[in-house]
Amino acid sequence: MLHRLHAPLRHLLALDQLPRATIEALLDRAQTLRPRALTGDPAYRPLAGCTLANLFFEASTRTRCSFQLAAARLGADVLNVDMATSSARKGESMADTLATLEAMGVTLFSIRHSLDGVVAELAAVCAPTTRLINAGDGRSHHPTQGLLDMLTIRQHKGLDFSHLKIAILGDIKHSRVARSDLHALRALGAGEIALAAPVTLLPDAATAAGCSVQASADDAVRDADVIITLRLQRERMEEGLVPSLEAFYSDWGLSPQRLQLARNDAIVMHPGPMNRGVEIANEVADGPQSVIREQVSNGVAVRMAVLEALAATKADDQS
Amino acid sequence: MLHRLHAPLRHLLALDQLPRATIEALLDRAQTLRPRALTGDPAYRPLAGCTLANLFFEASTRTRCSFQLAAARLGADVLNVDMATSSARKGESMADTLATLEAMGVTLFSIRHSLDGVVAELAAVCAPTTRLINAGDGRSHHPTQGLLDMLTIRQHKGLDFSHLKIAILGDIKHSRVARSDLHALRALGAGEIALAAPVTLLPDAATAAGCSVQASADDAVRDADVIITLRLQRERMEEGLVPSLEAFYSDWGLSPQRLQLARNDAIVMHPGPMNRGVEIANEVADGPQSVIREQVSNGVAVRMAVLEALAATKADDQS
Amino acid sequence: MLHRLHAPLRHLLALDQLPRATIEALLDRAQTLRPRALTGDPAYRPLAGCTLANLFFEASTRTRCSFQLAAARLGADVLNVDMATSSARKGESMADTLATLEAMGVTLFSIRHSLDGVVAELAAVCAPTTRLINAGDGRSHHPTQGLLDMLTIRQHKGLDFSHLKIAILGDIKHSRVARSDLHALRALGAGEIALAAPVTLLPDAATAAGCSVQASADDAVRDADVIITLRLQRERMEEGLVPSLEAFYSDWGLSPQRLQLARNDAIVMHPGPMNRGVEIANEVADGPQSVIREQVSNGVAVRMAVLEALAATKADDQS
Numbered sequence: 001m002l003h004r005l006h007a008p009l010r011h012l013l014a015l016d017q018l019p020r021a022t023i024e025a026l027l028d029r030a031q032t033l034r035p036r037a038l039t040g041d042p043a044y045r046p047l048a049g050c051t052l053a054n055l056f057f058e059a060s061t062r063t064r065c066s067f068q069l070a071a072a073r074l075g076a077d078v079l080n081v082d083m084a085t086s087s088a089r090k091g092e093s094m095a096d097t098l099a100t101l102e103a104m105g106v107t108l109f110s111i112r113h114s115l116d117g118v119v120a121e122l123a124a125v126c127a128p129t130t131r132l133i134n135a136g137d138g139r140s141h142h143p144t145q146g147l148l149d150m151l152t153i154r155q156h157k158g159l160d161f162s163h164l165k166i167a168i169l170g171d172i173k174h175s176r177v178a179r180s181d182l183h184a185l186r187a188l189g190a191g192e193i194a195l196a197a198p199v200t201l202l203p204d205a206a207t208a209a210g211c212s213v214q215a216s217a218d219d220a221v222r223d224a225d226v227i228i229t230l231r232l233q234r235e236r237m238e239e240g241l242v243p244s245l246e247a248f249y250s251d252w253g254l255s256p257q258r259l260q261l262a263r264n265d266a267i268v269m270h271p272g273p274m275n276r277g278v279e280i281a282n283e284v285a286d287g288p289q290s291v292i293r294e295q296v297s298n299g300v301a302v303r304m305a306v307l308e309a310l311a312a313t314k315a316d317d318q319s
Numbered sequence: 320m321l322h323r324l325h326a327p328l329r330h331l332l333a334l335d336q337l338p339r340a341t342i343e344a345l346l347d348r349a350q351t352l353r354p355r356a357l358t359g360d361p362a363y364r365p366l367a368g369c370t371l372a373n374l375f376f377e378a379s380t381r382t383r384c385s386f387q388l389a390a391a392r393l394g395a396d397v398l399n400v401d402m403a404t405s406s407a408r409k410g411e412s413m414a415d416t417l418a419t420l421e422a423m424g425v426t427l428f429s430i431r432h433s434l435d436g437v438v439a440e441l442a443a444v445c446a447p448t449t450r451l452i453n454a455g456d457g458r459s460h461h462p463t464q465g466l467l468d469m470l471t472i473r474q475h476k477g478l479d480f481s482h483l484k485i486a487i488l489g490d491i492k493h494s495r496v497a498r499s500d501l502h503a504l505r506a507l508g509a510g511e512i513a514l515a516a517p518v519t520l521l522p523d524a525a526t527a528a529g530c531s532v533q534a535s536a537d538d539a540v541r542d543a544d545v546i547i548t549l550r551l552q553r554e555r556m557e558e559g560l561v562p563s564l565e566a567f568y569s570d571w572g573l574s575p576q577r578l579q580l581a582r583n584d585a586i587v588m589h590p591g592p593m594n595r596g597v598e599i600a601n602e603v604a605d606g607p608q609s610v611i612r613e614q615v616s617n618g619v620a621v622r623m624a625v626l627e628a629l630a631a632t633k634a635d636d637q638s
Numbered sequence: 639m640l641h642r643l644h645a646p647l648r649h650l651l652a653l654d655q656l657p658r659a660t661i662e663a664l665l666d667r668a669q670t671l672r673p674r675a676l677t678g679d680p681a682y683r684p685l686a687g688c689t690l691a692n693l694f695f696e697a698s699t700r701t702r703c704s705f706q707l708a709a710a711r712l713g714a715d716v717l718n719v720d721m722a723t724s725s726a727r728k729g730e731s732m733a734d735t736l737a738t739l740e741a742m743g744v745t746l747f748s749i750r751h752s753l754d755g756v757v758a759e760l761a762a763v764c765a766p767t768t769r770l771i772n773a774g775d776g777r778s779h780h781p782t783q784g785l786l787d788m789l790t791i792r793q794h795k796g797l798d799f800s801h802l803k804i805a806i807l808g809d810i811k812h813s814r815v816a817r818s819d820l821h822a823l824r825a826l827g828a829g830e831i832a833l834a835a836p837v838t839l840l841p842d843a844a845t846a847a848g849c850s851v852q853a854s855a856d857d858a859v860r861d862a863d864v865i866i867t868l869r870l871q872r873e874r875m876e877e878g879l880v881p882s883l884e885a886f887y888s889d890w891g892l893s894p895q896r897l898q899l900a901r902n903d904a905i906v907m908h909p910g911p912m913n914r915g916v917e918i919a920n921e922v923a924d925g926p927q928s929v930i931r932e933q934v935s936n937g938v939a940v941r942m943a944v945l946e947a948l949a950a951t952k953a954d955d956q957s
Binding site: 045049050051053075079090091096102103104105106 | 356357358359360361378380381384385387388391553591592593594595612613614615616618619
């Protein structure tokens with residue numbers, strides 16, 4: 001018997017489209033599934049007979065593996081479709097690639113693409129029985145990452161986010177993780193969200209709505225309950241957005257000294273993969289306040305919850 | 320209990336070697352399996368314990384996925400062996416690669432290669448318990464595509480092909496799909512087969528045996544019951560075989576206007592991936608007469624039928 | 639009920655660290671599992687719910703497939719993680735990649751890397767519940783290959799190796815297979831081990847300890863019970879270590895004439911992939927004394943035995 005949300009969910013494209021109750025229901029379900037997330041239970045196969053395709057137009061070992069394991073632990077079949085190499089493309093439109101897999105009986109898709117909005121465009125043309133999960137598009141959305149970050153915060157700080165100060169440090173401008181986190185944090189009523197980044201990596205006003213932009217990383221981190229560090233893509237230096245990796249670490253990286261400005265029980269998060277010594281110090285990444293590995297484990301549970309919820313939505317459900 | 324054909328089938332290399340009764344038996348079985356092709360039935364596992372290797376020396380996401388799903392829906396294990404990258408080769412002969420996988424217990428192989436005749440050569444040296452499926456070799460054969468095309472025609476036009484006019488348009492010369500379709504259409508007694516292509520893309524006389532070669536696409540399409548459009552590889556233009564993609568579409572592409580020359584109930588087919596606006600118009604590909612998505616679905620059913628039939632053939636069966 | 643060794647085994651990193659009793663217990667178990675190695679038994683799933691990750695930083699189709707099938711035939715889930723392409727790396731440390739997969743619930747890892755010592759380094763930092771198998775690192779170790787070679791020798795020559803002469807021919811210097819074979823042969827008390835290679839491809843004294851280095855391949859092969867031929871990487875010629883492939887074959891390759899110097903019942907082995915006509919003649923590779931395909935089959939059984947033994951080791955076991 002497939003677990004259903006109170007309200008049917010057709011696709012998971014972005015967190016800013018979801019009501020708070022749906023986000024909370026997904027997190028509740030993920031928490032319930034958490035014990036099954038790391039060890040498969042051969043008797044638990046609510047998605048037996050279903051097929052998930054991991055349709056990745058941009059390579060991501062980590063996210064692909066997480067979806068593959070989440071599906072396997074629900075008894076689904078998995079098809080890995082790596083479209084990142086040009087030879088895989090053959091000039092076919094993405095809509096045709098999707099339709100072809102639909103015609104083979106695939107109903108669940110996790111889709112990763114380097115361009116903004118691609119998954120939402122595919123949602124507009126897919127079959128009524130198809131369920132899409134945005135596994136990261138451009139700089140826009142990475143909703144399962146946003147959910148797993150919220151689950152991690154909940155586990156350490158409780159269900160009420162209204163008294164929390166959350167600091168987000170680093171390359172916010174180019175980060176779909178930061179955007180999805182911000183959507184979720186606002187939906188869940190986070191008390192204070194403090195952003196800190198070099199001017200060249202600050203997001204636009206709409207993304208930063210409801211947040212305070214701090215002049216320094218120290219100001220953002222001070223008295224924070226939660227610190228979210230972000231991956232700095234090394235290309236940013238070549239693009240001239242960052243003077244040097246050393247200067248970035250000094251000004252915006254989470255060093256042990258900087259972490260001491262936060263509350264004693266503050267947790268440290270990072271979506272991975274980490275550039276150690278750039279956006280986060282080794283001692284912090286591996287220290288007692290780091291919950292980075294828990295984020296990864298929660299990722300499997302969250303993806304199980306999302307796959308279940310989408311598979312439980314019928315073609316004639318409203319959403 | 321594994322379904323067996325009336326006559327054992329050792330390999331599926333090419334359709335021109337198969338008696339009509341075998342082709343029809345495979346199509347009958349595929350039709351029976353069709354409801355199981357798109358949704359897996361965890362209780363239906365006639366190939367449990369068997370392993371299929373998708374041994375692809377040329378990349379093909381679509382065909383590889385179809386074989387993988389067909390095998391999974393019969394309960395078989397699947398090994399994807401991508402030999403398209405040079406690093407995978409290490410100078411080992413194909414026969415040794417095959418023998419190595421045989422020695423690991425793989426008994427079912429789908430093999431794709433860019434050179435003609437490779438799969439037949441491997442069939443000559445493989446173990447007696449090994450079953451090979453030609454998943455496309457060079458310009459020669461793509462027998463499961465031929466079968467799925469016949470299944471699609473049957474579903475729309477009935478079992479008797481003798482009164483049908485089938486038009487095949489485009490790059491017939493380089494198309495293994497067209498060759499396998501022609502083998503099957505002749506075996507099943509198709510009434511009239513009309514070919515239309517630029518002179519540079521017409522096949523040789525042996526391939527075109529029993530067909531009429533039309534001077535124009537309009538002539539081929541006129542009063543057709545079935546229109547098979549073929550993928551034009553864009554390299555053909557660079558090779559000088561096609562003056563321009565626009566000219567090709569105008570002269571040989573299936574436009575809505577051209578389609579109106581066919582019978583009102585004509586069906587439109589394409590093996591995919593499509594070059595929209597080159598060999599087929601958007602409105603035709605997505606129009607009510609298009610059965611292109613059904614071809615894909617039938618592909619899974621046909622491959623299930625073939626895998627079952629090969630697995631049911633014992634080493635001491637005659638074939 | 640999972641089969642346990644008499645002594646718990648935390649990782650399989652190298653054969654020179656294993657007591658003879660452990661090597662023999664693994665070989666005994668592999669022999670017992672041998673009938674299940676080639677055909678899956680859907681009812682035999684001692685590792686159901688476990689996940690093996692094939693974490694390959696260097697491509698190896700053969701070894702990856704063998705591990706995948708071994709795991710599948712024990713009912714485990716398998717994650718293929720190809721880290722050989724630079725895009726997969728994203729600058730993340732190997733330890734972080736491992737930790738991320740651990741956090742997803744992966745407990746069993748087969749790891750291949752082009753550098754010496756990498757797997758041992760990862761063993762020093764992995765979680766207590768993690769079990770690593772060295773699937774080949776640099777020129778150092780390939781312990782499952784060593785075990786499968788011993789299993790093959792046992793099947794033909796019995797459990798007592800003390801009366802056997804084993805010849806090892808070719809590029810011993812760069813061969814992790816030769817090193818693991820030498821570790822195992824010494825542990826199992828092989829009577830005489832004769833090495834033969836061009837001076838440029840002879841191993842150092844520590845590797846050759848207990849072996850006789852012969853001046854010619856003929857001397858090594860003479861009266862041998864077992865002949866192990868090794869792959870010559872073609873780059874060795876470009877590096878100037880081998881004058882020509884023809885000269886190498888003539889001096890050090892296993893020709894039918896050279897094989898006649900060995901005992902009549904000598905067996906011929908090769909780890910694959912073979913360069914036919916370089917280190918081994920076609921007629922020898924495919925001749926009645928060749929056990930090269932049996933090695934491959936034994937590889938699946940050995941890897942099943944190793945996976946079982948590691949999975950049966952609890953986090954608090956001593957090892």
